[in-house]
Amino acid sequence: MAHDCVIVGAGPAGMAAALTLADHGVRPLVLDRAARPGGQIYRAASASPLPDRSVLGADYAAGAELITAYTASGADHRAEADVWHVGADGKILFSTDGGTCQAEAREILLCPGALERPMPIPGWTLPGVMTAGAAQVMLKSDAVVAEGAVFAGSGPLLYLIVAQYLRLGVKVAALVDTTPRDNYLRAAPLLAGALRVPSMLTKGLSLLHEIRQAGIPVFRWASDLQVLGQDRARGLRFVTPKGAQEIAADTVFLHHGVTPNPNMTRALGVQHDWNPDQLCWHVRRDPFGQSTLAHVSVAGDGGAIVGAEGAQCEGRLAALNMLCRLGRIDRATRDHLARADLTRLKRLAGVRRFIDRLYRPQAALRVPQCPDTLVCRCEERSLGDLRAGFDAGARDPNALKSLTRCGMGPCQGRQCGPIVSQLLADWRDEPVSEVGYYRLRSPQRLLSLQELSRFNRVHPAPEEAQ
């Protein structure tokens, strides 16, 4: 028995979609990998282990309200349900509680969210090197922090976690800002568009002000980053206009932007397009988030980077379109109810363009510069290994993967994929859109034969089946 709608991912997009569906009498099955709804941005917002969660900011508190509404919506929420296959036939397979489950859907909404853009600098595989997102996860879920860490890179998420650490009285060794000086000039023409949502800009500016007021060392215009240490991270070396610098630290948090988590949509085989402004692949969609497979929609950062508020708008729009496709509302109603979110998304896009331009990562930090720096962390393939593969005739990501094993490890290219496409584009002197990406397949996680053998089907509740 098929569900009317299955939503994968209970972050802002998935939760907002579920609420809209519930408003029109559709009870979705929601499969979420985390223990609690919220996604990465609102992780544990409803049950924070922190003594005072207000230090995380007003947006995080607002997330708690969304979670409360979502929890009361009647959605069939399955926590710790790790989806590893979504089929064009509407069948979805996921792992939960040591077993395997299958659900079937007439409409599928994928909200896989974002992951952080890899920063393949020398030493980035050493223990003690993590992402700024990792710092956020540890703080929100478990109230665990790293004392005396260096934060390096660029972008709002980096400044946010530094500010949060400082508010909590956690010592920060330094903020090493890699935002190139030219970005400020290039972003200036887009400022007017960003000013249409002034609250977003003031939020960003106040974060930077807060960090400056705290008096921690801030290094700007940094480049040539290298993690120090042999068997684990001991610090960070980098170059600023004032010369080479070294900061000692046990923990180095890296960040220079986020990209859609591509594995689910790639494995499903929907079309993607390279976006040169966000330097990542977007899922090809109509204004309601419908992909090139009509019964599959994608909302939130998993389709293109839109941020938490944009994700909620997209979630509601996708829900309206699915309701229309399910015959619950007519097209005129869909279009009428969609107006506010479509308008809001347009405004938010202005801010996004500004942020993308201002925090566009350095080209030299997106691909390794030293031959022995690892590209593929799982299979330990270095820049030199890949170049040898290219010289041996592997011109596209899949050929390079077959020849070198780059991308064949457990992360299934989530870390090396963007690097490999960019390297090949550079070497071929062609745009990334021509180079393409890895061909991915299910399952999207490691599975044991034991959990495959414990097989169940998830059906809609009887009252819906009628």
Next chain:
Amino acid sequence: MFRSLRTDAPARVRVLVNGHPVEVPAGQSVWSALALSGQITTRKAALSAQDRSAYCAMGVCFECLVDIDGLPNQQACLRRVTEGMQITMQTITEDTKAEL
């Protein structure tokens, strides 16, 4: 150096990290238990056998694969601690032979 900011007194569970008993708040991630115990190496790299540790902490990098209660390839950032859990650094490399 990782530390916990918790000021409440959460229920605690006892786990074994590489054979050493460690007490941690119930419900937190296996990775957090490793971080707080100071034993941050999760696995050996597949070829070089160099130490590796959690990188993303959100389930996408697969660096934090550990052995939990005898079952290898468990993502420490996604699993939560339970009483008596045995968490061990994963040492599977390309030279490792399967035990049949």
